[in-house]
Amino acid sequence: MKGYRKYFGKKIIWFLITLVVAVLLNFILPRLMPNDPVAAITGKMAQGLTDASAAQRIYEKYQEEFGTNKPIIQQFFIFVKNLFHGDLGTSFSQYPRKVSDIISSSILWTIALQFPAIIVGWLLGNLLGALAAYIRKGFDKVLLPVSLFLSNIPAFGMAVMLLVLFAVKLKIAPTSGGYNFDMIPNFSWRFVKSVISHYQLPFWSIVLVSIGGQAVGMRSMSIYELNADYVKYARFLGIKDRKIVGYVFRNAMLPQITGLAMSIGTMVGGALVAEIIFSYPGLGSTMFSAISGGDYPLISATTLIITLMVLVISFLLDIIYGFIDPRVKAAQFD
Amino acid sequence: MKNTLRQIFHSSKFVVGFLIFVGLLAVIFIYPVFHPGNPLDMIGVGTFAKPGTYVSLYDSVTTQTQVLKLPEAADKRLAKVLSDEDRVKIVNYLTAIEVDVEGLDYSDTDALLEAWRANYDESLKPKGMTKAERNYYKRLNNSLNSMGSQGEMIVTEKDPSGEEKQMAVIGTEDYVNVKDVANTKNLVFGTDNFGRDVLKELVSAAKTSIQIGLIAGTVATFIGLLLGLLSGYVGGLLDDIIMFITNIFTVIPSFVLLILISYSIGQDKRGAPVVALVIGLTSWTWTARSVRSQVISLRNRDHVNLSRLSGHSLGRILLTDILPYIASYVVMAFILQVSSGILAEAQLSLLGLGPKTTEVPTLGLMMNWAMLYSAHLNGSWWAYFPVIFTITLISFSLNLMNTGLDQVFNPTLRD
Numbered sequence: 001m002k003g004y005r006k007y008f009g010k011k012i013i014w015f016l017i018t019l020v021v022a023v024l025l026n027f028i029l030p031r032l033m034p035n036d037p038v039a040a041i042t043g044k045m046a047q048g049l050t051d052a053s054a055a056q057r058i059y060e061k062y063q064e065e066f067g068t069n070k071p072i073i074q075q076f077f078i079f080v081k082n083l084f085h086g087d088l089g090t091s092f093s094q095y096p097r098k099v100s101d102i103i104s105s106s107i108l109w110t111i112a113l114q115f116p117a118i119i120v121g122w123l124l125g126n127l128l129g130a131l132a133a134y135i136r137k138g139f140d141k142v143l144l145p146v147s148l149f150l151s152n153i154p155a156f157g158m159a160v161m162l163l164v165l166f167a168v169k170l171k172i173a174p175t176s177g178g179y180n181f182d183m184i185p186n187f188s189w190r191f192v193k194s195v196i197s198h199y200q201l202p203f204w205s206i207v208l209v210s211i212g213g214q215a216v217g218m219r220s221m222s223i224y225e226l227n228a229d230y231v232k233y234a235r236f237l238g239i240k241d242r243k244i245v246g247y248v249f250r251n252a253m254l255p256q257i258t259g260l261a262m263s264i265g266t267m268v269g270g271a272l273v274a275e276i277i278f279s280y281p282g283l284g285s286t287m288f289s290a291i292s293g294g295d296y297p298l299i300s301a302t303t304l305i306i307t308l309m310v311l312v313i314s315f316l317l318d319i320i321y322g323f324i325d326p327r328v329k330a331a332q333f334d
Numbered sequence: 335m336k337n338t339l340r341q342i343f344h345s346s347k348f349v350v351g352f353l354i355f356v357g358l359l360a361v362i363f364i365y366p367v368f369h370p371g372n373p374l375d376m377i378g379v380g381t382f383a384k385p386g387t388y389v390s391l392y393d394s395v396t397t398q399t400q401v402l403k404l405p406e407a408a409d410k411r412l413a414k415v416l417s418d419e420d421r422v423k424i425v426n427y428l429t430a431i432e433v434d435v436e437g438l439d440y441s442d443t444d445a446l447l448e449a450w451r452a453n454y455d456e457s458l459k460p461k462g463m464t465k466a467e468r469n470y471y472k473r474l475n476n477s478l479n480s481m482g483s484q485g486e487m488i489v490t491e492k493d494p495s496g497e498e499k500q501m502a503v504i505g506t507e508d509y510v511n512v513k514d515v516a517n518t519k520n521l522v523f524g525t526d527n528f529g530r531d532v533l534k535e536l537v538s539a540a541k542t543s544i545q546i547g548l549i550a551g552t553v554a555t556f557i558g559l560l561l562g563l564l565s566g567y568v569g570g571l572l573d574d575i576i577m578f579i580t581n582i583f584t585v586i587p588s589f590v591l592l593i594l595i596s597y598s599i600g601q602d603k604r605g606a607p608v609v610a611l612v613i614g615l616t617s618w619t620w621t622a623r624s625v626r627s628q629v630i631s632l633r634n635r636d637h638v639n640l641s642r643l644s645g646h647s648l649g650r651i652l653l654t655d656i657l658p659y660i661a662s663y664v665v666m667a668f669i670l671q672v673s674s675g676i677l678a679e680a681q682l683s684l685l686g687l688g689p690k691t692t693e694v695p696t697l698g699l700m701m702n703w704a705m706l707y708s709a710h711l712n713g714s715w716w717a718y719f720p721v722i723f724t725i726t727l728i729s730f731s732l733n734l735m736n737t738g739l740d741q742v743f744n745p746t747l748r749d
Contacts, residue, residue, distance in 0.1 A: 018585045025586070029595060029598055030598045148737070149730050152673075152726050152730040153722065154680060154726070156680070161719075164715070168710070168711060175711060265586070265590075266587070266588075266589065269589030272589075276705075287593070291597065292686050299593070299594075306587065307586055310585070310590075
């Protein structure tokens with residue numbers, strides 16, 4: 001365990017640095033831009049108002065509320081302080097709801113949807129890819145182009161097609177939402193059943209999209225490993241095929257984990273857009289309504305939460321990687 | 335160079351991808367030549383006209399007619415009015431007023447109509463039938479009666495003074511040749527929610543989206559290449575700084591940066607080139623990393639050392655001694671960037687942060703409009719399916735080219 005300390009320490013420091021930069025960017029980027037969000041909102045609120053001083057008062061009130069009348073450094077510290085208290089400000093479009101309220105009611109939906117879907121898609125994709133690499137003949141000729149084509153369907157496209165096929169045409173799944181619109185979330189059997197039936201389509205659309213990409217990557221990784229010298233040597237030694245395949249799979253798996261860590265941001269982004277198609281009550285739909293409502297605090301909060309989620313997942317993947325890659329272990333014991 | 339090209343065009347994957355892409359480009363450039371005009375013109379009033387050929391009713395009245403005696407014309411005419419749903423409803427009605435429907439066949443239009451005419455009574459109020467349903471049957475009866483008479487139609491024209499003048503008498507066996515009608519319009523993919531020709535819009539959108547992909551890809555590849563080359567070759571403190579930045583931006587999802595920046599720019603200033611630029615600026619990290627690791631493996635080669643000893647400048651060494659060796663990787667990275675740039679634009683547009691909507695259509699914007707007007711829920715497949723298919727086809731062709739190149743340059747991956 002002692003040998004791992006250096007590796008994990010390094011990863012934790014990296015995690016903290018990226019976290020700080022992410023928060024900083026989330027704070028600075030919108031403020032760098034020439035247009036003043038508070039002025040834009042005041043403009044919307046004061047529409048039809050002929051009294052200039054009233055508009056000025058609205059502007060000042062909002063400035064007070066969002067703290068934009070203070071120097072930028074001070075604003076940043078207030079922002080960070082509020083962040084530590086879980087205070088992300090007040091939403092415009094759903095005034096006077098707190099942003100943290102809205103986020104906490106949608107984040108669980110997104111986590112419960114995306115986390116299992118990406119894991120299942122990743123596992124299935126790797127399995128299929130390894131199988132394709134091992135079987136090769138025939139299988140490769142037909143299935144590879146098909147899965148390549150499928151893997152290029154964007155997540156939202158897959159979502160629309162599943163929706164039209166299963167919900168609109170075959171009517172075996174609901175078209176939108178996370179549960180029946182006439183229900184209030186509770187733990188009754190009826191509600192859980194409704195949640196499960198609404199869960200199917202978004203879940204499978206994310207799974208299908210991630211299967212394609214992973215399978216194609218895993219296939220070429222496995223082929224690469226199957227041609228490696230150690231496999232040839234093992235064959236010379238007369239080691240059983242099954243055992244070799246086990247080694248090959250393990251070695252091909254490692255870059256796939258790194259690949260997952262690298263692409264998790266893109267995958268989450270795609271899945272968030274797919275959420276909009278199903279009007280799933282997660283972060284994606286929240287962000288969509290925030291953008292269409294010009295709800296600046298909500299947008300900045302959702303992006304921050306998504307960044308945080310992605311950072312945590314990449315960090316965890318790094319930690320897992322450290323445990324299963326023998327090279328990391330060896331390097332720490334040197 | 336010539337040899338490499340020959341090798342590349344031997345890869346079936348690359349060739350297929352290349353042909354699809356070139357085919358798409360050909361359509362994009364040739365189609366507007368034959369169908370000029372602004373793709374954002376709203377030709378239709380009303381939303382989501384079905385795909386098909388539209389014939390001007392006005393012109394066909396004055397077109398020379400030809401009498402054709404087709405045996406099934408009357409049946410077809412009735413069948414068109416009487417949908418399957420209506421047939422079921424008729425039988426339901428007959429059952430409701432306790433008529434014996436035993437042996438009545440749904441597909442037998444004549445028998446069905448006979449039973450209907452014999453039994454329908456407007457004044458009847460069958461049990462359990464709502465007013466809306468009774469009204470439905472009234473409408474159905476009216477449309478059946480007007481079809482059923484099979485008489486001639488007389489078209490009159492109203493001249494400016496308000497006087498009506500008989501124009502034409504249309505019998506049930508009069509036909510016009512579509513070629514003789516002055517105005518017909520073939521809408522292959524119908525119209526969208528604003529009444530715009532979807533095919534024309536799609537061709538223009540594909541062009542803009544590919545342009546966005548190319549700009550984004552060029553910007554991303556250029557930044558990634560520059561940073562990767564410097565960081566890999568110069569090393570030291572510069573390498574540390576560049577890698578620090580690169581590592582941070584690899585983990586922070588570019589999707590989020592894209593949203594933040596696009597939102598901050600604001601709808602009015604977000605033209606297609608600006609969106610492309612922003613996408614490029616947020617997606618260079620992957621290229622920078624892989625270029626750097628390639629350069630590190632190259633920088634101590636003999637020819638590079640020789641060049642350095644000869645006192646060649648940094649730029650010259652990078653351009654003539656290192657770049658040619660990594661060119662294939664750069665091209666491959668570029669292709670992937672183009673494809674992910676197109677996808678990024680589509681996703682941004684779906685979120686409502688795409689290019690401004692007044693200038694040119696993009697694939698993402700078309701998708702966004704279709705979704706906002708619930709094309710997927712009201713059965714207007716032509717408004718979104720061609721868009722999804724085009725995005726998929728573009729990125730499929732690019733990825734196929736990439737895979738082909740990968741196999742040419744990485745012999746271990748060859749089939």
